[in-house]
Amino acid sequence: MVDSKHQWKAWLYLFPAIILLLIFTLWPIINTVATAFIYNVEYKPVTIQVEVVENAEEEYLFTYVDPEEGVKYYMSAVVEEDGSVDLEYVSTPDGANGNFKYDNDLTAWTVTVGEKQYFIGATDDSDASLFEINDENVEKLGSSIYPASLFSESANKHATSKLDPNKGYNFGIFKGVSEAVRYVIASSEEGYLNTTDFLNDSAMLWPEKCKVGENNGFKFYYEDEDYNWLYLNTVVNDEGEVSIEYTVDQGVGFYYNSTHKAWICLVNEAEYYLGLDGINRIGVYALADIGAENAPTPAVMYMHRGEASAAVEMTNLSEDDAYRIGAHRAADGTQTYITTGAAVGGGMMLTEDFVNGESFSKFGMNNFIYVLTSRGRDFIVCLKNTLILTIITVPISTILALLIAVGLHSIKPLQKLLQTIFFLPYVTNSIAIGMVFAAMFNIVGINSTQESVGIINNILGVFGVERINWINYGAETWASFTALIVYIVWNALPFKILILLGGLQSINKQYYDAAKIDSTPKWRVLTRITVPLLSPMLTYTVITSFIGGFKEYSSVVGIFGEDKAVAGGANMNTIVGHIQNHLTITRDYGLAGAAALMLFVIIFIVTMINLRISKKSTHY
Amino acid sequence: MKVELQNLTKIFPSRNKKSGGEVTAVNDFTFTIPDGMLVGLLGPSGCGKSTTLYMISGLQKPSSGKIFFGDEDVTELSPENRGVGLVFQNYALYPHLTVKQNIMFPLQNLRGTDKLSKQEMQERALEAAKLVQIDELMDRKPSELSGGQQQRVAIARALVKMPRVLLLDEPLSNLDARLRLQTREEIRRIQKETGITTVFVTHDQEEAMSISDMIVVMKLGVLQQIGKPQDIYDDPTNLFVAKFLGTPPINVFNGKVENGTLYIGNDAVLEVGGVDDQPVWVGIRPEGFTPDDNGALVCKLNNVEVMGRDVSVVSTHEASANPIVRSIVNADNKIDVTAENIKYSLKPHKVFIFNKETEERIYFEVK
Amino acid sequence: MENNSNSSLKVMKEKDIRKVASTQKVAKVFGQILVYTFLGIMALIVLFPFYFMIISSLKSLEEYRLAVPTLIPQSWKFQNYTDILIPFEMAEANGWVGTLVSPEAATNDFDLFTLFRNTMFVGIVSTILSLVITVLSAFAFARLNFKGKNALFAALLGTMMIPGELFTITNYATVMTKGGWFPTFFNGLGNMFGLFGPDFRIPFVDSSFAALIVPFLVSVFYIYLLRQNFLQIPNELYLAAKVDGTSDIKYLCKVMIPLALPTIISITILKMMGAWNSYMWPRLVANDDAHRLITNGLRNAFNDVSGNTDYPRQMAAVALVSLPLFLVFIFFRKYIMKGVSRSGIKG
Structure with missing residues (x-):
């Protein structure tokens, strides 16, 4: 009876579920598939x-x-x-x-x-x-x-005297006019301020407004690896020579003098300017000397990105140079x-800032290609890892679970207790117990006074096995994999045992009676009767294991932590982790979607293969 | 191989603690099955026949008593070592193996000096299959076979290892009527050909009667009667056996013996000698009625059913323990359908009287 | 063909029979011993990590690092637990530092209280809301007749086949895009959309918690499961109730839910366990101090930058995190195992 009253009532009751499903299930499917086919093109300026x-x-x-x-x-x-x-x-x-x-x-x-x-x-x-x-x-x-x-x-930098404390700057110097220029960047190695091409990474200076004399000036500082702030400071040695260093103390203030086009500071009431000497080192030099022959060239400040310095007009071009x-x-x-940098793949570039690129969306299969060619990320490695893990853990855990289930099935006393014990790993937290395994496999006390080797190595030591570095710095790939595999199998056993035991209990006892009458030895009963009759359950177990194996991720995180590479060792990440990285690090949803779709396709194909195989060997 | 049961008893402990009480499924059975015989264990459900069968096979251990195969006491032997063949009620064919593999399965378990080569196994399997006429279907799986075919496979599998004893658990109950007739003949034929001592369990008395050399009638775990089918039919030891065997079933009346005369109701139907006066159960086989205008037994005529060679006369009698009285008489007896009553005289050897309380048979002399 | 007097099975003498019988017994006993040994070894292997966890959690860091590990702690450092359970400020205030709580606890970065509170909040709210939706939906599919019912249900089942990873990406975008509708709506909700002024905030109602709860409210599998359960309840009860003028809601509460209670309990437990164990999604959408859930907090804590992880402390935290699961398992084992064997999904 299709009641009209039922109609709206039904929709009312189903309303929340449908809305939520539309937003969080249907829309994601469409969106993921769509974005997988929309890829980003980056325009980088080319030389x-x-x-x-x-x-x-x-x-x-x-x-x-x-x-x-x-x-x-x-x-x-x-x-x-x-x-x-x-x-x-x-x-x-x-x-x-x-x-x-x-x-x-x-x-x-x-x-x-x-x-x-x-x-x-x-x-x-x-x-x-x-x-x-x-x-x-x-x-x-x-x-x-x-x-x-x-x-x-x-060449590409220019000086500016107006600094924005909210922006970072690179310190550099514009040396020469017609010849190739070098950029000098402040870094702090050895206390020297070395020269490098500013496109490399180096410390970026932040200006801090301060009062210097009558002029507003800036202090320059940057943050080093240990999160210390170091200030550009002048130092006077015993002979009265002035040099600059990065110190923890607040530095001196610099102000820009537009006449000299230089950054000037006061040291002992004398004025000094920042300049670049003949061997490309930044220092402070007496202002009186500026402009003289062989005098150091004044240093300029320029924004880290974007604002660039005066162009050099060039008319005679050299084929050996790039422009x-x-x-x-x-x-x-x-x-x-x-x-007019060129876009990769042709087309004109539209950007202002030639150091940055700009990206566009295009429609096509490129994301898939990018993922497979590991553009910036490690899909192939993750795929390899996932395959290894799956192919090894599924057979091991299934066979082990089968043996345990058969064993459990054949005993009466203590059966319930043992069943409970074997089910314990299931109720634990994947990550939490992973940390326990990490602790077990860890070589403890690398930094401690006593040479301890971790509990697993201790146990193996009883059998005369040498201490193995499983998951610490410098661990070998096979060792890390072994630890991970042990954990995954340990985790996978309970569910399988539960299913297989249920299956065993559902086999008609008459087959066993018939086998008894036929004088069948125990092992033959297991292989020729139990296992074949259990094959539907086994098939189900194997298929779900494969699917689960491909989605494996939390166990890796459990043991190795968020950063899945073993320091000095292998990258242990899996496909799902790879997808996650695209979400959080690369922030490219198209790549993430492409990788996810490929994962789905892989799982689908593997499942189909499994079903095909099982059709032949499963008996219902 | 003769099979001997001595004081065989099987008691099942109570399942439900609340309802209490154990179940005695088999109570002190003692009988011998002669070598080479086809024996039927017959009785209603719950009489212990299947349990007995399973004890013979070794799948059930008796609570007390002994079982002998020939002169060996096999009571303690596990089924693997007894050398019996068992055809399960549901056939229990290994569903993942073909017919051929099913039949060969027991052979593959033979060890030691009995071990067979692959060639021999195939030959034996083929022989067994031919015996049950299933050799055309060797490569099929059980799920592709009909019920009757499956059963034949089950029989072949049981026979292929040349067992000492062949056991069949309700072999015909899963088959349709036509197949039943056919199959029971098969069983008979196979048993005759192989000469193996065979025991089968059934609740269908017609089945048991038609093919058994010997029938063992059971009720509620107690042995009722053992004997040849015809003997049991003609000479039941108690009311139960009399009622159980025979199609159509025996007609039971409330009667009494007084002064050497058997009365059914008010009808004095027979002179019985050597019986004390007492109320009795009277059982009269359907073929024991002769329509006789001077007959002593007067029944109210209901219907006459034509069966061709015979007619079945349905009538009622106030002393009848059943709703109707059914007799089978030759069609040459022209019976007036319109008459109100029908009178019968009785054939004495078709009349049995039983003690009213114990239901044991009371033998009388025919005068 | 068969001549059973030539039976290939030898006629055994009584002595042989007894020998065979006793061989049988020996074989049987031997087999049992083998099975028990095997199961015993496997059980020990399965239990070993738990043993290790508990023992390590009660050791001091020095003892943990001994070259030859001790089977039982020489000195029982219960402080590892109290350090986590008692907030350091409270300990300081009460002068418990050095006795109940060790001084190192000052550097404890595992904020049990906040993590627990967050996880409980997310778990309880999502379970309750999810149950309401599941019950209503299952009821609609089981009892009501409406056009498109079968098609809709089939579509629902279809979504079960798709792996979750495909949803994660878009849901992440939906939930995390700054200025997107999701954060705006839920942040606004927490503010009651400015009704009570710009500084008004309902605690716990913000887009991060919403991101943890809302996307997973609908579990198609649980709807399916509950629907099956509802279908087994005879329809006549419903019709009779209708004739009596009972509203659907009343009927649901008084009849359907009590009758389907085991399933509902299973669902509740599995959902709560799911919230407790969740890691991946919270890591993406709620990995800041205010919103972090317990598993994420566990993973991120105790990791020393220089590599000197305080393992005993960490193990104590792991034990504390695992304890509720263990307790739930003890008391509700039946429900968990039933739900698991039907679904194959982990909470």
Whole structure:
């Protein structure tokens, strides 16, 4: 009877369940599958190589090689269908207009397309593109249209005197004009402030506003590995020489002098400036000496990202060097670079900040490829780990459980007690007991005075086995795996025993009677009768074990902790852990979804195989 | 191999502590099954026949008493060592093995000097299969066989190891009527061919009667009568046996003996000598009635059922212990269906009288 | 074919019979000994970690590190337990430092009280809400007739086949996206959407706890299980109650639930155990001090940066965390084992 009253009542009762399922089950399925097919493309600025055009003077081809595909792209002026001319990267130079020549009057890079000439420039609102050389554009050139200039890869910083305490800065120096520059970055090794290319990681300085004399100044500090704050400070030695160091004490204050274009501090009432000496070390030098020949070049501050320094105008290009192309946008003292870095895979880059990349979403199968090629993560290793764990633990635990279940089935007294004991591991907390196992397998007291070896090694020692490093620093892969396998089997036994014992109890006793009449020896009863008749249960156990094995993760965390790599040893992570890492570390849901889908497919295929096999050997 | 049971008793301890009391399933059985005989253990459910069978097989241990196979006391032997073959009521065929593998299974367990080569095993299995006429189906699995076929496989499996004794637990109860007739003949034939001492359990008296060399009638764990089918039929030792055997069943009346005359109700039906005056049960076989206009027994005629060669006359009598009285008479007796009564004279050897309390048979002289 | 006088089974003399019988007995006894030995060894192996855990938890760190371990602690360091159970501030205030509580407890990073409170909150709330939903849904499927019932139920069962990992990713995004509807709604709920002013907060109602509870309120398997149970209760009772004018809710409470109580108890226990043992999801969505659950807290505590883990303390914490599970197991073993054998899922 389909009552209409039932109808709405039913929907009322089911309402919460349906809503929750829609949000947390149906939507995730759709969303995960969809995002797995949406992958992120990162645009990273690429460095342009220069090729001299044959038979042409001062004409250059700008090329770059796509780091992923290995394809060479050429910057070119491309005529679109509607007649407009775009700046693009093409993979073949034929038919493209890619010869660029520097025009000194315009101070811009020009290219000829057909009858007209264009120059590369950018505006506040647009990226680098081609502008026709006509009166209107030339008029705007320098004010609202900025010409792109080329600067050597290693140059790119500029000084600024306005610092934001909320931002971090790298300290550097801009040395020289026409030659390649070096960037000097403050780091603290050995107390020296060494030089490195600023694109490497190094300490970033944070400014702290302070009062220095009449001018507002900044103290510079950074945080080292031990979470100590170290301040840039001046030090005077016995001979009265002044140098700088990073100290725990609050440092001296520096202020920017725009006349000298240098950062100045007061030491014993004398003014010193930060400069770079001939061998690229930062120090403080008497201000009186600034500008003199051989005097150290003043150091500049620049933001860690983004704000870049003045461009060097280059007209003579060397094929041995690499360049970035960008526009120099003059403004209120802050300068930003717009660069025509190339997107991986072609296309123009849209970003302002050429040090960053930018990412876009595209639709396709790339996520799966990224995951398989372990872009940034370790899918293959995790897959391997998962397979090893599953393939080893399932047979061991099943056989062991079978033997125990058969044993339990054949005894009367103490059966209930033993059943309870064997079920205990099930009610425990995977992580918690994992920590117990970790403690057992641990080699205790590496740092202690006494040479203890951990309880497992103690027990093995009774049998004359040498102490083995299971899970500590420097453990070998096989040892770590063994410890993990022991734990997983220990954990898996109770459930299997329960199922198999139930199955044993459901076998018709008559078969055993018939076997008795047939004078069947005990072992033959086990192998030819019990196991085959138990095969439905065994099949169920094996299939669920395989599925569970592929999803194994908590036992790994239990023993090895959140960071699943054994220090100095193997990476013990599993596929599920890999997915989790994509969520928390990589933060790429597309990759996570792709990995999860692949996991699902793997489980599905394995289960199908299992079912196929079991159909042949299972008897109902 | 003759099978001898001595004072065999089986007591089951009470399951339920509350209801208390044990169950004596088999009470002091003593009888001998001669070598080469087909013996039926017959009785209603709960009479202990299956329990007896299982004790012979060794799957149940007797509470007391002994079992001999020939001259050996096998009471303490486990089933594996007794050399019996058992056909279970539900066949208990190994479902995961084919017919051939099922039959070969017992052979694979033979050890020592009895060990057979693969070749010999196959031959023996084939022989057994041919014997039960199942050799066409050797490669099927039990689930692909009909009930009757499964049973034949079960028999083959039991026989293949040439057991000393063959036991069958209700072999025909799972089969449909037509198959039953066919199969019981099979069992008879096989037993005759192999000559193995065979014991089977049944609650169907017709079955037991038709194929057994000997019948053992049981009731509630107590032996009632042993003998050849015809003997038991013609000469029951008590009312139970008389009622149990015979189709259609015997007609039971309340009667009395007075002055050497047997009365059923008010009808003096027979002269019986050597019997004291007492109230008695009277059992008359259906074929013991002869329609006789001068007959002493007067019954109210209900119906005459035509059976072709015979007719079955259904009537009632006030002294009848059953709702109806049924007699089988030759069709040549033209019976007036419209008549109110039918009168019978009785064949003395078809009339049995039993003690009213003990229900034991009271023998009389026919005058 | 068969000639049983030539039976291949030898006729045994009485002496041989007795020998065979006694051989049987010996074999039987030997077999039993073998089985018991095997089971005994396996049982010891299974129990060993528990033994190790308890013994280690009562040792001092030095004794734990001995090259030759002691089977029984030489000195019973119960402080390992009290250090965790008693908050250090309380101990300080009462002057228990050095007696009940060791001085090292100051560095204890396992905040039992908060962790326990959080876990209990999440467990109880999610269990209650989940039970309500499960009961209502099971009732609807079992007793009510409505269009699309079978299709809907089949769809529900279908979702059971999909592994949880596929849901995790999107649910994570749903729950964690800053400014997304989920955090906004539940944080707002905690604030009663500003009804009582911007500083008003209902304790425990915020998006982190909601993230722990809400996504898992519906367990299709438990609905299935309960529905089966409901179906076994005769429909006539329902119809009779309807005729008497009983409302559904009353009927549910007075009849259905009491009759299906064992199943409901199983579900309750398994759900509570699930909350107690949960690790992966809380790690993703609620891994800060205010919201952390007990398993996460356990894993993250006691780990010394330099690698000197205080194992006895850690073992004591593990023991404390395992104790409730153990107690539940002792008292409710039947329910747990029944629920497990039907589902194959761990709480």
